[in-house]
Amino acid sequence: MNMQLPTRVKLVDVGPRDGLQNEKGTVPAAVKIELVHRLQAAGLKEIEVTSFVSPKWVPQMADNAEVMAGVQRQPDVRYSVLTPNLKGFEAAAACRPDEVVVFGAASEAFSQRNINCSIAESIERFAPVVEAARAQGIAVRGAISTAVGCPYEGEVSPERVGYVARLMKQIGVQHVGVCDTIGVGTPRKVQAAMEAALAHYELDEVSGHFHDTYGQALANTLASLEMGVWQYDTSVAGLGGCPYAKGATGNVATEDVVYLLHGMGIETGVDLDRLIDAGQYISDFLGRKPNSRAATAILNKRAG
Ligand code: HMG
Ligand code: MG
Numbered sequence: 433m434n435m436q437l438p439t440r441v442k443l444v445d446v447g448p449r450d451g452l453q454n455e456k457g458t459v460p461a462a463v464k465i466e467l468v469h470r471l472q473a474a475g476l477k478e479i480e481v482t483s484f485v486s487p488k489w490v491p492q493m494a495d496n497a498e499v500m501a502g503v504q505r506q507p508d509v510r511y512s513v514l515t516p517n518l519k520g521f522e523a524a525a526a527c528r529p530d531e532v533v534v535f536g537a538a539s540e541a542f543s544q545r546n547i548n549c550s551i552a553e554s555i556e557r558f559a560p561v562v563e564a565a566r567a568q569g570i571a572v573r574g575a576i577s578t579a580v581g582c583p584y585e586g587e588v589s590p591e592r593v594g595y596v597a598r599l600m601k602q603i604g605v606q607h608v609g610v611c612d613t614i615g616v617g618t619p620r621k622v623q624a625a626m627e628a629a630l631a632h633y634e635l636d637e638v639s640g641h642f643h644d645t646y647g648q649a650l651a652n653t654l655a656s657l658e659m660g661v662w663q664y665d666t667s668v669a670g671l672g673g674c675p676y677a678k679g680a681t682g683n684v685a686t687e688d689v690v691y692l693l694h695g696m697g698i699e700t701g702v703d704l705d706r707l708i709d710a711g712q713y714i715s716d717f718l719g720r721k722p723n724s725r726a727a728t729a730i731l732n733k734r735a736g
Pocket of ligand 2: 611613641643
């Protein structure tokens with residue numbers, strides 16, 4: 433194992449997409465756009481803006497094109513969107529994303545529930561998306577959900593992650609994210625899932641995406657850093673928590689990861705104070721406190 437910690441980490445803030453997709457109440461496009469603006473003002477260089485999925489399945493993302501059109505882009509920021517199939521890709525492509533994300537799963541049951549098809553079928557759907565994206569110079573990332581545990585099947589073995597990573601590699605997906613969808617992973621299990629992905633992808637082509645349901649996401653981030661993994665998806669204010677849906681809480685808060693990394697002397701390019709302001713903006717809109725310990729601590733300090 434590579435025990436050399438990275439000196440710089442790339443964070444993809446997935447708050448506007450992963451975070452807001454679970455919100456029951458409609459979040460207006462203008463608020464989503466303002467959130468993206470505040471994230472880029474805080475120094476985030478990668479933002480997952482929205483998804484081009486069925487509005488019947490995820491009504492909150494129905495304003496995808498409007499949000500993409502409203503963002504004032506910065507030349508050094510990359511904007512990504514989720515595209516489950518060719519229909520989604522075609523709608524997304526018109527909005528000129530820098531990267532599209534195909535999202536599969538390591539467990540069959542989650543694949544069926546999330547995207548209504550088997551793992552094998554999902555790969556067949558992704559293949560033309562990858563081909564079209566790459567022909568247009570759009571980067572393609574793959575998300576491997578339920579990489580350590582599945583809400584329907586329980587524990588998921590690293591072999592399942594390796595299997596999906598291999599299939600994604602075969603169809604030309606350039607990067608894979610190892611995703612702990614329900615936050616059940618602990619460091620050794622997450623490292624085993626990472627290893628399985630790293631059997632098919634280079635270190636520079638693998639990222640971590642950890643939901644914090646069981647409070648393990650920071651530990652899992654550190655465990656992955658110890659393997660040299662230097663790219664992570666995180667969500668401002670820990671967005672994604674749904675008070676009504678058991679077992680579904682948000683991604684690890686970007687604020688907490690930035691605090692961890694800066695404390696270890698690892699660069700992110702993010703201004704923590706401005707990030708906290710961005711988190712407070714969206715939390716105020718949603719009528720709750722940021723779901724980030726670091727943000728809470730710093731906001732309390734400011735108030736005092
Ligand atoms: P389906 O019903 O199997 O698709 O859904 P279909 O091809 O049979 O089409 C059915 C209808 O949907 C048709 O419309 C299509 O036009 C329409 P109708 O003729 O009935 O009016 N349709 C679409 N509309 C808009 N955009 C599209 C699209 N595709 C078909 N792209 C589908 C398959 C994948 C579309 C559906 O299951 C879906 O939208 N699922 C949403 C899944 C989702 O967004 N999940 C959350 C994101 S993933 C995630 O959060 C995990 C991640 O964070 C990592 C982790 O934490 O694990 C990434
Ligand atoms: Mg997620």
